[in-house]
Amino acid sequence: MSKQAIILTVNGVARQALVEPNQTLTSLLRDELGLTGTKHGCGVGDCGCCTVILDGETVNSCLVLAMQAQGREVTTIEGLAKGAELHPLQQAFVDAGAIQCGFCTPGMILSAKALLDHTPQPTREEITKGLSGNLCRCTGYEKIVEAVQDAAGKMSEA
Amino acid sequence: MLLPSFDYYRPQSLPEALSLLGEMGEDARPLAGGTDLLVNLKLKKLAPKVLLDLGGLEELKGNRADDGLVSLGALDTASRLASGGPEVPGLLAMGAGALGSPQVRNRATLGGNLVTARPAADICLPLLALGAKAVLAGPNGEREVALDGYFKGPGYTVKEAGEILTRVILDAPRPGVGGGYQKLGLRQAMEIALVNVAAHLELEDDGKTVALARVALGAVAPFPMLSPGAASALIGKPAQETCFSEAAEAAAAEARPIDDHRGSAAYRRDMVRTLTLRALRQALSQAQGNQEAQA
Ligand SMILES: Cc1cc2nc3c(=O)[nH]c(=O)nc-3n(C[C@H](O)[C@H](O)[C@H](O)COP(=O)(O)OP(=O)(O)OC[C@H]3O[C@@H](n4cnc5c(N)ncnc54)[C@H](O)[C@@H]3O)c2cc1C
Ligand code: FES
Ligand code: FES
Numbered sequence: 001m002s003k004q005a006i007i008l009t010v011n012g013v014a015r016q017a018l019v020e021p022n023q024t025l026t027s028l029l030r031d032e033l034g035l036t037g038t039k040h041g042c043g044v045g046d047c048g049c050c051t052v053i054l055d056g057e058t059v060n061s062c063l064v065l066a067m068q069a070q071g072r073e074v075t076t077i078e079g080l081a082k083g084a085e086l087h088p089l090q091q092a093f094v095d096a097g098a099i100q101c102g103f104c105t106p107g108m109i110l111s112a113k114a115l116l117d118h119t120p121q122p123t124r125e126e127i128t129k130g131l132s133g134n135l136c137r138c139t140g141y142e143k144i145v146e147a148v149q150d151a152a153g154k155m156s157e158a
Numbered sequence: 159m160l161l162p163s164f165d166y167y168r169p170q171s172l173p174e175a176l177s178l179l180g181e182m183g184e185d186a187r188p189l190a191g192g193t194d195l196l197v198n199l200k201l202k203k204l205a206p207k208v209l210l211d212l213g214g215l216e217e218l219k220g221n222r223a224d225d226g227l228v229s230l231g232a233l234d235t236a237s238r239l240a241s242g243g244p245e246v247p248g249l250l251a252m253g254a255g256a257l258g259s260p261q262v263r264n265r266a267t268l269g270g271n272l273v274t275a276r277p278a279a280d281i282c283l284p285l286l287a288l289g290a291k292a293v294l295a296g297p298n299g300e301r302e303v304a305l306d307g308y309f310k311g312p313g314y315t316v317k318e319a320g321e322i323l324t325r326v327i328l329d330a331p332r333p334g335v336g337g338g339y340q341k342l343g344l345r346q347a348m349e350i351a352l353v354n355v356a357a358h359l360e361l362e363d364d365g366k367t368v369a370l371a372r373v374a375l376g377a378v379a380p381f382p383m384l385s386p387g388a389a390s391a392l393i394g395k396p397a398q399e400t401c402f403s404e405a406a407e408a409a410a411a412e413a414r415p416i417d418d419h420r421g422s423a424a425y426r427r428d429m430v431r432t433l434t435l436r437a438l439r440q441a442l443s444q445a446q447g448n449q450e451a452q453a
Contacts, residue, residue, distance in 0.1 A: 133259025
């Protein structure tokens with residue numbers, strides 16, 4: 001089967017791409033659309049660094065076919081900042097020192113965003129559950145949880 | 159990790175999907191959430207020529223309640239089941255909520271869980287304890303199969319290659335019925351259980367006597383299993399610690415665990431006893447709770 005054209009919305013913008021049946025959504029975003037904020041790690045659903053938001057829900061983009069994104073809406077880490085102004089979660093991660101190598105960060109932040117979209121004032125336990133599909137090998141989870149708490153506070157004041 | 163090459167089809171109706179599946183036979187595999195299938199393709203455990211995306215089939219979507227029964231669509235995701243709703247028994251919501259991570263739950267489907275049929279599958283166990291039936295559609299129409307008898311081995315069920323699992327049918331949630339779910343893993347999330355137990359209790363109108371009980375055990379046999387001994391220790395008895403302990407003993411005796419790198423058989427057997435007891439207590443409090451709420 002040859003490449004097929006698909007249309008989807010990425011970070012609010014309609015995009016077109018030619019994709020192979022065996023191409024993943026990670027590969028569509030990174031290789032066809034140049035959005036390399038989405039990381040490729042384990043490839044099998046364990047690490048969460050490929051997390052994106054698909055029609056309002058987080059998914060591991062390594063386990064979604066590009067063709068399954070036809071007609072759907074994707075939010076990647078590139079879609080969070082408004083111009084030069086970081087999203088409150090991004091700012092909170094920087095401020096709390098919740099980023100070291102940064103490889104897990106896009107996925108962490110998107111999981112945190114999906115959590116706050118549904119639960120604006122999460123408990124500590126809700127945060128750890130909400131981030132349970134994202135692994136970090138450097139920072140440790142303490143600062144990441146602090147960053148999410150901090151952002152939740154700031155976002156509710158705003 | 160790369161996916162091998164395959165063709166991709168997205169049929170728009172169940173008859174179209176069944177006829178494609180009929181034409182292509184073993185070369186084609188249905189694709190639901192992909193959380194098992196795409197992993198197996200990447201690990202080169204499977205190499206189908208065609209993936210048949212079920213995502214467009216309305217017949218497999220949505221939940222319906224009718225005449226004391228509910229029918230749940232095979233494409234229901236674990237997230238959706240975990241968030242409950244009037245048609246979803248509490249026990250099923252608990253199991254679905256214990257599966258994987260949020261990202262996995264947002265994709266993983268009920269149908270995929272039943273067809274993959276892992277010995278510790280978090281959606282299979284509650285459905286088995288709830289006495290659910292699977293609806294299998296094939297070239298010659300539909301058949302209903304009770305889950306007790308549906309599982310044959312790890313990844314192996316009575317479903318034939320040309321069949322698609324469309325829905326499951328079970329009793330609607332009602333007062334005096336409760337469930338308990340206990341899952342033990344090495345990590346708190348993202349993990350197939352070391353041992354898991356689903357318990358279902360139905361009380362008589364007196365709110366004390368067990369009218370019906372089923373205890374399903376995971377990871378202690380080649381497929382999710384019911385413990386008949388646990389059920390008979392409970393049925394007709396007053397729902398309290400004495401018969402819960404007997405049921406837990408019976409479940410531990412009937413479990414057929416093996417030693418592996420994650421835990422020994424003896425440890426697993428002990429855990430079956432402990433988790434069965436906890437699941438029964440949880441089921442009782444749920445059953446009494448919703449009976450009172452009704453009264
Ligand atoms: C990181 C990770 C963690 C996980 N943790 C757990 C866990 O804790 N507990 C657990 O139980 N599982 C777990 N799983 C396994 C998996 O998520 C579940 O088994 C899930 O329910 C599979 O559903 P799916 O829709 O993704 O199936 P798919 O991968 O799409 O399909 C699985 C199989 O079923 C077939 N199939 C799917 N739907 C149908 C249908 N309607 N009719 C006929 N055939 C069909 C496919 O052809 C394929 O063979 C995990 C997976 C990952 C990647
Ligand atoms: S790369 Fe997708 S979960 Fe690890
Ligand atoms: S900061 Fe390096 S993996 Fe999390």
